[in-house]
Amino acid sequence: MTRHAVIAGAGLAGSLAAGYLARRGYSVRVFERRGDPRAAGAGEGRSINLGLSARGMRALAAAGLLDDVLARSVPMRGRVVHHPDGTTAFQPYGVAAHQILYSVLRRDLNALLVDAAETRHGVTFHFGHRLDRIDRDAPAVRVVDAATGAATEVAADLVVGADGAFSAVREQLQHGRRADLHREFLDWGYKELTIPAGADGRPRVRLDALHVWPGQAAMMVAHPNVDGSLTCTLFAPFEGEPSLATLDTPAAVRGFVRRYFPDAEALMPRLVEEFFDHPVGQLTTVRTAPWRHAGKVVLVGDACHAVYPFYGQGMNSAFEDCLVLDECLGAYPYDASRALAEYERRRRPHTDVLADLSVRNFVELRDRVHRPAYAAKAAADRMLNRLAPRAWTPLYTMVAHTTVPYADALARARRQDRILRCSAALAAAGAAIGSYAALRRRPGRR
Amino acid sequence: MTRHAVIAGAGLAGSLAAGYLARRGYSVRVFERRGDPRAAGAGEGRSINLGLSARGMRALAAAGLLDDVLARSVPMRGRVVHHPDGTTAFQPYGVAAHQILYSVLRRDLNALLVDAAETRHGVTFHFGHRLDRIDRDAPAVRVVDAATGAATEVAADLVVGADGAFSAVREQLQHGRRADLHREFLDWGYKELTIPAGADGRPRVRLDALHVWPGQAAMMVAHPNVDGSLTCTLFAPFEGEPSLATLDTPAAVRGFVRRYFPDAEALMPRLVEEFFDHPVGQLTTVRTAPWRHAGKVVLVGDACHAVYPFYGQGMNSAFEDCLVLDECLGAYPYDASRALAEYERRRRPHTDVLADLSVRNFVELRDRVHRPAYAAKAAADRMLNRLAPRAWTPLYTMVAHTTVPYADALARARRQDRILRCSAALAAAGAAIGSYAALRRRPGRR
Numbered sequence: 001m002t003r004h005a006v007i008a009g010a011g012l013a014g015s016l017a018a019g020y021l022a023r024r025g026y027s028v029r030v031f032e033r034r035g036d037p038r039a040a041g042a043g044e045g046r047s048i049n050l051g052l053s054a055r056g057m058r059a060l061a062a063a064g065l066l067d068d069v070l071a072r073s074v075p076m077r078g079r080v081v082h083h084p085d086g087t088t089a090f091q092p093y094g095v096a097a098h099q100i101l102y103s104v105l106r107r108d109l110n111a112l113l114v115d116a117a118e119t120r121h122g123v124t125f126h127f128g129h130r131l132d133r134i135d136r137d138a139p140a141v142r143v144v145d146a147a148t149g150a151a152t153e154v155a156a157d158l159v160v161g162a163d164g165a166f167s168a169v170r171e172q173l174q175h176g177r178r179a180d181l182h183r184e185f186l187d188w189g190y191k192e193l194t195i196p197a198g199a200d201g202r203p204r205v206r207l208d209a210l211h212v213w214p215g216q217a218a219m220m221v222a223h224p225n226v227d228g229s230l231t232c233t234l235f236a237p238f239e240g241e242p243s244l245a246t247l248d249t250p251a252a253v254r255g256f257v258r259r260y261f262p263d264a265e266a267l268m269p270r271l272v273e274e275f276f277d278h279p280v281g282q283l284t285t286v287r288t289a290p291w292r293h294a295g296k297v298v299l300v301g302d303a304c305h306a307v308y309p310f311y312g313q314g315m316n317s318a319f320e321d322c323l324v325l326d327e328c329l330g331a332y333p334y335d336a337s338r339a340l341a342e343y344e345r346r347r348r349p350h351t352d353v354l355a356d357l358s359v360r361n362f363v364e365l366r367d368r369v370h371r372p373a374y375a376a377k378a379a380a381d382r383m384l385n386r387l388a389p390r391a392w393t394p395l396y397t398m399v400a401h402t403t404v405p406y407a408d409a410l411a412r413a414r415r416q417d418r419i420l421r422c423s424a425a426l427a428a429a430g431a432a433i434g435s436y437a438a439l440r441r442r443p444g445r446r
Numbered sequence: 447m448t449r450h451a452v453i454a455g456a457g458l459a460g461s462l463a464a465g466y467l468a469r470r471g472y473s474v475r476v477f478e479r480r481g482d483p484r485a486a487g488a489g490e491g492r493s494i495n496l497g498l499s500a501r502g503m504r505a506l507a508a509a510g511l512l513d514d515v516l517a518r519s520v521p522m523r524g525r526v527v528h529h530p531d532g533t534t535a536f537q538p539y540g541v542a543a544h545q546i547l548y549s550v551l552r553r554d555l556n557a558l559l560v561d562a563a564e565t566r567h568g569v570t571f572h573f574g575h576r577l578d579r580i581d582r583d584a585p586a587v588r589v590v591d592a593a594t595g596a597a598t599e600v601a602a603d604l605v606v607g608a609d610g611a612f613s614a615v616r617e618q619l620q621h622g623r624r625a626d627l628h629r630e631f632l633d634w635g636y637k638e639l640t641i642p643a644g645a646d647g648r649p650r651v652r653l654d655a656l657h658v659w660p661g662q663a664a665m666m667v668a669h670p671n672v673d674g675s676l677t678c679t680l681f682a683p684f685e686g687e688p689s690l691a692t693l694d695t696p697a698a699v700r701g702f703v704r705r706y707f708p709d710a711e712a713l714m715p716r717l718v719e720e721f722f723d724h725p726v727g728q729l730t731t732v733r734t735a736p737w738r739h740a741g742k743v744v745l746v747g748d749a750c751h752a753v754y755p756f757y758g759q760g761m762n763s764a765f766e767d768c769l770v771l772d773e774c775l776g777a778y779p780y781d782a783s784r785a786l787a788e789y790e791r792r793r794r795p796h797t798d799v800l801a802d803l804s805v806r807n808f809v810e811l812r813d814r815v816h817r818p819a820y821a822a823k824a825a826a827d828r829m830l831n832r833l834a835p836r837a838w839t840p841l842y843t844m845v846a847h848t849t850v851p852y853a854d855a856l857a858r859a860r861r862q863d864r865i866l867r868c869s870a871a872l873a874a875a876g877a878a879i880g881s882y883a884a885l886r887r888r889p890g891r892r
Contacts, residue, residue: 178631178684178728185624238624282624
């Protein structure tokens with residue numbers, strides 16, 4: 001007997017989950033409030049580019065999609081830090097050759113995932129359909145066609161909420177239950193901007209890296225695109241001086257960029273138009289529990305753990321959810337309740353840690369990247385990693401270039417930090433003992 | 447021109463706010479989903495009794511209602527702690543005669559507040575009416591009469607959300623905005639039970655105190671009632687062994703009470719019936735921001751800061767909200783936007799601290815009340831307070847018996863704790879120096 005799944009949301013997590021579920025024999029209907037991501041102009045002007053890293057790659061490989069995705073992406077071998085004085089410094093991501101991230105446009109990747117899922121037997125996508133009600137016990141959903149207003153009841157065996165940080169599935173799943181929800185917004189927003197390719201069609205900056213302009217008043221990152229352009233995301237406080245609220249004239253925008261990202265102004269010929277054309281994006285963190293109801297309703301991606309983009313792990317962790325959910329459904333094929341419980345048990349502690357790490361990385365990018373202590377710690381980390389790559393792996397490397405679960409990575413990084421501090425303390429103590437011994441041996445006491 | 451206010455919720459905060467707003471010249475319509483609290487049997491079986499303390503009393507006094515309320519309440523001069531071995535100990539609340547709490551039944555108090563508000567010109571209550579939609583910009587609400595299904599649009603100048611921890615007003619006020627929401631549930635629930643008056647009509651335990659059975663596996667509190675009975679609230683984990691989940695037979699319930707509250711079994715002749723008749727209550731903490739929209743929509747009480755009941759401050763802080771909101775509306779009579787901003791500024795930092803204190807007091811009641819260190823600290827606090835009542839006030843005293851804002855009370859308590867610790871350290875250092883001096887003077891070295 002065919003089992004039926006309904007997925008709310010045809011974003012990255014929803015469309016990848018559709019393919020996985022189809023492979024497990026589910027007939028899958030995906031409902032998405034927005035239009036088809038394959039249509040022209042979809043999602044433009046408000047989407048941080050994505051850096052695909054080890055976790056996301058593993059999940060795409062398991063779905064047989066990795067090669068297709070890599071063909072549309074640009075490898076990033078490290079980070080170019082742009083300093084306020086206009087100088088730049090290249091920091092490789094890791095010491096090993098495979099420690100590479102891949103930059104991909106959200107809409108390209110989304111279109112690819114929808115295409116791939118649609119080729120599977122029994123998968124249909126319904127764009128422009130809003131979820132109106134979810135009966136978590138049936139389970140069943142009522143969807144409304146935005147164009148006609150017609151409502152349809154759809155029964156299923158499994159409902160997957162891949163409907164983002166403001167998930168309607170989560171709302172219904174948790175309604176009236178002892179459900180924890182922690183949702184907070186960063187007081188910084190963002191604008192998408194572009195560094196187009198030069199007039200000669202060649203990139204204006206090196207294309208094999210993520211570009212970062214850290215800073216306390218504002219920061220910017222730029223991801224390379226296959227056409228030689230880069231998509232920039234400018235982050236700044238919503239309010240205060242200077243802030244997104246005060247950047248209300250072309251002169252203000254130009255002056256701001258000139259002051260905080262002096263080398264970037266010349267790279268962005270359409271800066272002012274784009275700044276005023278594009279909406280301001282918001283950044284939110286969501287931690288919540290439970291993620292599931294019996295064996296019937298389950299959440300993936302931002303719906304259960306939205307994170308700030310500063311660790312580049314939002315998509316990667318959402319893909320990892322899909323993979324782990326698939327593994328759990330495979331492990332308990334006749335006990336969906338147990339499968340979903342196991343999925344939440346395996347994922348939630350780790351994505352909660354990821355949320356913390358992503359907040360921390362915002363603070364680090366804003367306040368610490370320029371400081372000597374940060375550089376010293378990073379250098380020590382890199383040196384130890386080079387000397388003993390198995391025994392010593394910096395936290396960033398574990399998060400971005402391995403699939404060690406997030407909480408385990410953090411625990412290991414803390415152990416390493418303690419060792420580093422103890423070594424420093426031992427060295428200091430050794431020096432002190434040495435001085436004391438020298439004092440005791442001073443001539444007058446002999 | 448008369449200004450119109452709509453209040454969502456006719457609970458304690460909503461009905462007190464109705465009176466305040468009427469006094470400021472508003473015409474007030476209060477909509478409440480549930481039935482009239484003055485009807486027979488309203489709200490039975492799931493309401494922790496309330497301990498009225500200084501903050502609540504000040505707000506009631508300002509509304510001219512304090513005497514009426516005190517006439518229906520029972521003074522509590524301290525806490526009777528019931529130990530697991532069946533012994534009891536009385537701890538007075540404070541050293542001053544006015545340091546008294548007043549126990550009052552929620553439904554009695556609610557009925558009194560509704561009655562009092564209704565006598566004011568322009569106040570109407572509409573029970574059995576559900577808020578269906580809120581237009582925060584108009585502002586206006588759509589209410590549905592639960593009995594007939596008829597919907598009415600009601601326009602207003604000010605909408606007050608006094609609709610509890612799951613506030614619909616909050617939802618609409620914050621929808622699509624950068625609103626922080628932290629909501630979590632305690633993994634313990636509660637059952638309401640009764641210690642009836644004895645056959646001779648006299649109380650079975652002393653009536654001028656709050657009775658507390660602390661404990662790690664379960665705890666219980668009992669508030670006195672004017673009829674000589676006490677309303678008990680038994681708190682226990684939802685799951686595990688033992689827990690509310692495993693108390694599924696009369697024998698299990700009796701065995702549980704006998705084991706953890708040995709002296710209480712004989713006091714509760716209807717224990718088993720009540721245990722199975724009454725629903726399990728849940729306990730939730732809500733921290734959120736913002737509390738307001740322009741000068742149009744504002745939240746009070748649980749809607750903006752639900753707290754656990756373990757500090758006895760839920761109602762008191764809600765009443766304080768109403769008083770501060772009234773003061774702010776009075777201070778800026780022609781600028782509601784500024785009034786609401788000022789209200790949030792004055793209240794939110796303090797209620798966030800109260801949420802923390804209430805969590806802490808749960809842990810304290812559960813884990814520490816029995817420990818010698820706790821008793822020693824409490825004794826030191828009491829002694830110093832007796833010696834220097836102005837300079838030294840224990841945290842509990844400041845929270846319950848003064849109207850010092852919560853965050854200020856906490857800051858002062860921390861300073862006091864530092865002094866206490868420093869004094870102990872100085873004393874220890876003094877003793878050490880003394881020993882060292884004694885050593886130096888020992889005969890062999892002379």
